[in-house]
Amino acid sequence: MKTKASRKVMTFFRIVMVLTAVFFSTNLPAAEKLITIVHTNDMHSHFQGFSPEIDYQALPVNTDKTLGGWARIATVIKNTKKERANPVLTFDAGDYTMGSLYHMLIREEAFELRLLSAMGYDAVTLGNHEFDLKPAGLASILRTAKAKGGLPQIVFAGAIFDRQNPVLASLQDTFSETGVKNYMVLERSGLKIGIFGLLGKIAIEVSPFAKPLTFRDPLETAQDMVNLLRNKEKVDIVVCLSHSGLNDNPDKSEDQLLAKKVKGIDVIISGHTHTKLDKPIQVGDTIIVQAWCYGKQVGVLDIAYDKGKVTVKNYATVSVNSSIKSDEPIQKMIDSFKQTINSQLLSPDNLSYDQVIAETKWDLTNAAEESPLGNMIADSIRWYVNKVDSDPSDPSSRVMVAVESNGVIRDDLIAGQTGKVTVGDLFRTVPLGIGVDGTMAYPLISFYLYGHELKKTLEILTSVRPLKGDDYFLQISGLRFTYNPRRMIFDRVTDIEMGSEEDGYRPLDYRASNNQLYRVAANIYNATFLKLVGRFTYSLLDIVPKDKNGAPIENLSAALIDGNKVQPGIQELKEWQGVIQYVRSFPDLNGNGLPDIPEKYKGKLGRILEKPSLNPGNLVSRATTPTLVLLAVFGIIVLLIVLIFIVIKNRKKREMDKGSG
DSSP states (O other), X not given: OOOHHHHHHHHHHHHHHHHHHHHHHHHSOOOOEEEEEEEEOOOTTOOSOBSSGGGOOSSSSSSOOOBOXXXXXXXXXXXXXXXXXXXXXXXXXXXXXXSSGGGGGHHHHXXXXXXXXHHTOSEEOOOGGGGTTHHHHHHHHHHHHHHTTOOOOBBOXXXXXXXXXXXXXXXXXXXXXXXXXXXXXXXXXXXXXEEEEEEOHHHHHTOGGGTTOEEOOHHHHHHHHHHIIIIISOOSEEEEEEEOOOOSSGGGOHHHHHHHHSTTOOXXXXXXXXXXXXXXXXXXXXXXXXXXXTTSEEEEEEEEEETTEEEEEEEEEEEOSTTSOOOHHHXXXXXXXXXXXXXXXXXXXXXOTTOEEEEOSSOBOOBSBSOHHHHHHHHHHHHHHHHHSOOTTOGGGSEEEEEEETTTOOOOBOOTTTOEEEHHHHHTTSOOOXXXXXXBSOBEEEEEEEHHHHHHHHHIIIIIHHHHOGGGOEEEESEEEEEOTTSOTTOOEEEEEEEETTTEEEEOOOSTTOOOEEEEEEEHHHHHHHHHHHHHTTXXXXXXXXXXXXXXXXXXXXXXXXXXXXXXXXXBOBHHHHHHHHHHTSOOSSSSSSOBOOGGGGSOOSSEEEOXXXXXXXXXXXXXXXXXXXXXXXXXXXXXXXXXXXXXXXXXXXXXXXXXX
């Protein structure tokens, strides 16, 4: 039987134990909390591994050299969740659409959003290419995805809606109906995580089809979101899905500037620039990651939250290759989508996704220089328009020049293991756009320019491209030219010849006094930028598309090429179909029934020659307005200096004369 004293001792020890537990629970540091983020960006409807897709083996492992494939990405997501005891979140930073034949039915089927939902993405944002089909097109995509049961959470801040505009009112209503939000808050392991999405300045600039929708300044948008999430929602961690991008120059790197100027963002999942990062970029307390493009890489970011601070515990980039077994349910969805593409899109033209239509013994690549693929695509435009819409009895009706920008050429054409070129692989080279009539893909248009305007067009490559980026590099057909990058900006082209490798080249008179008009062909997107480049260059590179009589074309839809004049209305001539027809026109050199890519597209053809020189004669020869203006300014400055010198000299002479007198 316990004594009174022993009971007091026991009570004392219990009190000590309780107090000790309370002391340690309140004074010892709390254990850090772990979160894992799986992230992708710029997947551009590349559902299957490439290049080429004909090599892609979905379910066997270690059988091909392709990269990418959404079914493989699904496996990476599932495996990451299995390997970690802590919560795993999956995000995408936008541009998951526009890049393969699968997107051609995006308004009717919304394959991309349905797959992202099935793959378990927690949140995605909108990139500039999600607006390629205009606000009405985006609204259709969202409604279709919801109706077909597959819509991940979309976060997108910064859109400016005008309820007085029916198009914008409809898009805003669709955002509300389909659950698109400025931000979202998730709770995991006792942590509140706020996620918001935005579109960067450069991405906004290259979104002409988003009109009439406009966007707030990204930095202002981000600051408002951070304030709201931190102060109202009281979140512990802020994640920004930013379709803004990175640049080797930190002063031009939008997401680095975002992290520097907007405090309170813990993690930026970056997109838009297709940057391949092997490790995160740290700017202050902000962690920035980006996972290349086209699903070729997945980033896995392990972060720790401790005492209000987020740090990187580990970062891994997963190469999405054949060593990863595809997730079977996701691959079955993709296979079924391919059958839909075949039956609804391609079969009317007697084509199918995996149909082999040519062969090549080498890779046709594209870069910010004259390139084999760029030459072939530019040639296809000129060939296709002349085939469909020129009169042999009227030389002026022939297209003399075609241009294509690198920003529209989206993928190389790779020989792979077989050398076979399929419809799906060839389409990926020029997959983008929407027509004036609302049908998918960019249509071709034609117009007339003077010789001096052709020179201005080429100056886009020599002068605008260094300022604005490689997307502005132009691939050309029907011309070859030389330029000196040391010359005055906007006046670097020194010699131009017109013609072809087959028919030979002859000098082009690009003096302003030459009133001959030359027919030019391009897709409507590039033609739009030709019209706008004058504004960017303070009218130094004004280019005015004209009809064959020299009258300015105000609306480029009036320059659309009619692919079938028998039918009523305009039957738009699509660029991708022209590329396919051009390739199918090549001769079969080995007698196996398949056209062969010609030898001319194995390397450069000398169409674009850079000849740097600081020789004074080379700097001013055949000068046009920019150089002449500079010379005039320089002359005026020299004259002023001489006059000042003379005035000073005369004044001193008078003073000396006065002193001697």
